[in-house]
Amino acid sequence: MTALVDIRGLTRSFGGPAILSGIDLTIAKGEFVALLGRSGSGKSTLLRVLAGLDDAPAQQLQLPRRRSVVFQEPRLMPWKTVIDNITLGVKRQDARSIAEQALEDVGLSHRRNAWPLTLSGGEAQRAALARALVREPELLLLDEPFAALDALTRMRMHGLVFDLWQKHKPAVLLVTHDIGEAITLADRILVLENGRFTKEILVTLDHPRQRNGPEASRIEAELLTELGVEPSHA
Numbered sequence: 010m011t012a013l014v015d016i017r018g019l020t021r022s023f024g025g026p027a028i029l030s031g032i033d034l035t036i037a038k039g040e041f042v043a044l045l046g047r048s049g050s051g052k053s054t055l056l057r058v059l060a061g062l063d064d065a066p067a068q069q070l071q072l073p074r075r076r077s078v079v080f081q082e083p084r085l086m087p088w089k090t091v092i093d094n095i096t097l098g099v100k101r102q103d104a105r106s107i108a109e110q111a112l113e114d115v116g117l118s119h120r121r122n123a124w125p126l127t128l129s130g131g132e133a134q135r136a137a138l139a140r141a142l143v144r145e146p147e148l149l150l151l152d153e154p155f156a157a158l159d160a161l162t163r164m165r166m167h168g169l170v171f172d173l174w175q176k177h178k179p180a181v182l183l184v185t186h187d188i189g190e191a192i193t194l195a196d197r198i199l200v201l202e203n204g205r206f207t208k209e210i211l212v213t214l215d216h217p218r219q220r221n222g223p224e225a226s227r228i229e230a231e232l233l234t235e236l237g238v239e240p241s242h243a
């Protein structure tokens with residue numbers, strides 16, 4: 010296994026008890042990892058360290074150079090059109106043509122000249138994904154990118170993210186509260202609790218995955234228990 014991300018002994022606190030206390034994390038090239046955990050368990054803190062948005066002490070912190078992040082909100086510049094948002098800060102000469110390709114990949118070519126405020130929530134997140142892809146990330150960091158979308162749009166976005174992952178093969182770290190989303194997409198699911206990973210589950214089901222099959226249901230029940238939810242109450 011070629012480790013793209015190799016982190017040892019990562020610690021982070023904000024004055025009080027450690028939010029991350031000696032985390033070890035490796036992510037292989039092209040691997041899709043989902044990160045679950047209760048609210049406040051430190052998922053976004055870990056993602057921010059991986060994005061280079063937060064300094065935290067670690068014995069080892071090996072990260073790839075090309076990383077992109079998509080947050081829960083699309084964070085598009087409202088005074089720039091969709092295509093200009095996507096090429097923003099991209100220095101390459103062929104920025105425009107790669108942006109056109111990324112827009113096509115996310116099914117948004119017809120909205121290239123739209124203003125962000127005229128986009129639906131799903132379109133805006135697709136634009137955010139295109140902006141992330143244009144940087145050709147080796148590591149794509151997704152921080153609850155579909156949490157604000159309606160259930161149907163969210164399911165479509167799962168299909169889109171899966172297709173993009175297959176095509177571009179970045180490693181992905183997806184922070185989510187949605188166990189079904191994690192099971193549908195990830196090769197490996199981690200649960201973060203009290204500053205450490207308390208559970209690691211490999212998901213070896215074939216794609217496209219049935220969420221209600223026996224293996225998916227078993228994994229879901231295991232995760233619900235780990236997260237302190239009675240499966241019958243889910």
Ligand SMILES: Nc1ncnc2c1ncn2[C@@H]1O[C@H](COP(=O)(O)OP(=O)(O)OP(=O)(O)O)[C@@H](O)[C@H]1O
Nearest residue numbers: 023028046047048049050051052053054055184186
């Ligand atoms: N910059 C900061 N300053 C102080 N405390 C912070 C800071 N960033 C995060 N925290 C605290 O660290 C803890 C973990 O926050 P984090 O956002 O990583 O959790 P999370 O697991 O992503 O939560 P959620 O699922 O609710 O988004 C919280 O108690 C939060 O208040």
